[in-house]
Amino acid sequence: MNASTTIQQDQRERAMRALAGGVSSNTRLLNPHLIVERASGARLWDTDGNEYLDYLLGQGPNFLGYAPPRVVEKVIAAQRDGIIYAATHHREIEAAERVLAVLPWAEQLRFGSSSSEMIQAAMRIARNATGRRNVLRFHGHYHGWFDNIQIRSNGGRVETGSLGQLPDALDPTITIEWNDPAAFTAAVSEHGDTIAAVVMEPMMLNAGSIAPADGYLQHVRDLCTQRGIVLIFDETISGFRVALGGAAERFGATPDLAVYGKAMAAGWPCAALAGRRDLFADVATGALTHAGTFNGNTIATAAVLASLDELEDRSVYRHVEEVGAALIDGLTGVLDHHGIPIKIQGLPMAFHARFDTGNEPITRYAQLQTIDQDRYGRFAGQLIDHGIWVAYRGIWYVSAAHTLDDVDETVKRFEAAVSDLGDA
Ligand SMILES: Cc1ncc(COP(=O)(O)O)c(C=O)c1O
Incomplete structure (x- = not known):
């Protein structure tokens, strides 16, 4: 998937001229920013027509998916x-x-x-x-x-x-x-x-x-x-x-x-x-x-x-728990299979992934200081190139709009990104 064809290139240049840093919030500077055309449910499209399964959810708010x-x-x-x-x-x-x-x-x-x-x-x-x-x-x-x-x-x-x-x-x-x-x-x-x-x-x-x-x-x-x-x-x-x-x-x-x-x-x-x-x-x-x-x-x-x-009827939470747990399982399976030292920690509806060779869950902020954030950031860039829109800083959000079929598709794209990992 190529996020740098002409429409986006042109818009990115216009964004850089008109918006300080090309964005309206500094947190967006962290992510290699694509230019969004629209989003619906659990998917987002950039202006070149590339489609992404979205686990960033606008930094969390779209808990019911986009445009419910x-x-x-x-x-x-x-x-x-x-x-x-x-x-x-x-x-x-x-x-x-x-x-x-x-x-x-x-x-x-x-x-x-x-x-x-x-x-x-x-x-x-x-x-x-x-x-x-x-x-x-x-x-x-x-x-x-x-x-x-x-x-x-x-x-x-x-x-x-x-x-x-x-x-x-x-x-x-x-x-x-x-x-x-x-x-x-x-x-x-x-x-x-x-x-x-x-x-x-x-x-x-x-x-x-x-x-x-x-x-x-x-x-x-x-x-x-x-x-x-x-x-x-x-x-x-x-x-x-x-x-x-x-x-x-x-x-x-x-x-x-x-x-x-x-x-x-x-x-x-x-x-x-x-x-x-x-x-x-x-x-x-x-x-x-x-x-x-x-x-x-x-x-x-x-x-x-x-x-x-x-x-209010809470079935949304049961759904997100089920889908998020399946996603964590699927991603973990790929990582284990390829021997990639990325650890996943958190809840099905919001979890973090990080490069970490330790086996214990992290319980204190001080332990995060030893994590190679830039290495994960590069990997996040590869995930984006393979059609998975995620945060550079490691958090994954799951919404009520994600389905088990989306999870299967995500795991396939993730597998492809991991296979291409190289020196990320
Ligand atoms: C825990 C927490 N508090 C406060 C804020 C600031 O929220 P806002 O961006 O709506 O001002 C954020 C934003 O991400 C947050 O995660």
Whole structure:
């Protein structure tokens, strides 16, 4: 499959001229970028007509596949009523009620447009509630690109994640290893009275697909409760994906606040911050500002409602578990057969692949530091050339639109890519 014929070549040049770096988000710079014509179900086509089986799913949101027909129809119908009114509307109320119904621990929420901004709201609410300044967070967890939260973890060292970021922007954050109860106990013992919030991905999905160790989330919950710290789960990837109620449901944990995005609205742009009613009290009066012109618009909330129509009977999750497990089995079979040291780790609906000669699953971010990410990135490029659209950084997403036939086709394409591996 050749992604560099004339139509794409020309468009890529136009993209480079008109868009900084040819993209609208820096995360897309990481992937050798093809120019997309359209996508449907589990497949995507570039502008040269090449077809790809898609396991990137727009970085996760398309959990029901691309353009799921019933969702599309409902969103189109809803937008005929107008999109944004600067007032509360009936779909917004129903969407809030139905999201809360699948998050039994949460009492209220606010909608927004991106998870980056909802994380900001969560930290502001936590600082207000506690009168404290610091936020405890974890190496390898991503919570958006804003100044006070974007980091680069370099060995055990934390640096600002971007040029132009204020050098002291990270001052009120303390960063430790995740999934390490002793490190958490030590940090809380040392800084507890200054910590407003602990913010984490309750399953580490941005790096490595690492599930929380047994008892870890409860340990964090218990210490947060003891020390009056607000526990924030960033369920941007895990929410509505690893279970209807996200990682909190799957791993039996209870945060005080949680951020949702991606799969919640089946690919339409919508995010939410849900949590305890008392924490929202000053938001409710307006004393604590959370705002946004596009928050809770008709399209976003209609998409949430239509997505929940599909997800609520939970058969979607059984399907994705079955298809994702078959995919992992198929890929593992090919890798074993060819003796390729790629390890797969995670859940059927979101897993990571990495070059790794070790035999143990990775449980800590520090272990990921020894992984040859560039080597996997080159392999991802070969997968793309063989018609499998995947992330350079190793994560694979599976959607409700993928079928067992798609898995068979993917395994064939994967086998062809592995056979061509050469010195990738
Ligand atoms: C865990 C997590 N939090 C926050 C974000 C930021 O979300 P957004 O891109 O919607 O601002 C992301 C994006 O990938 C994420 O994975």
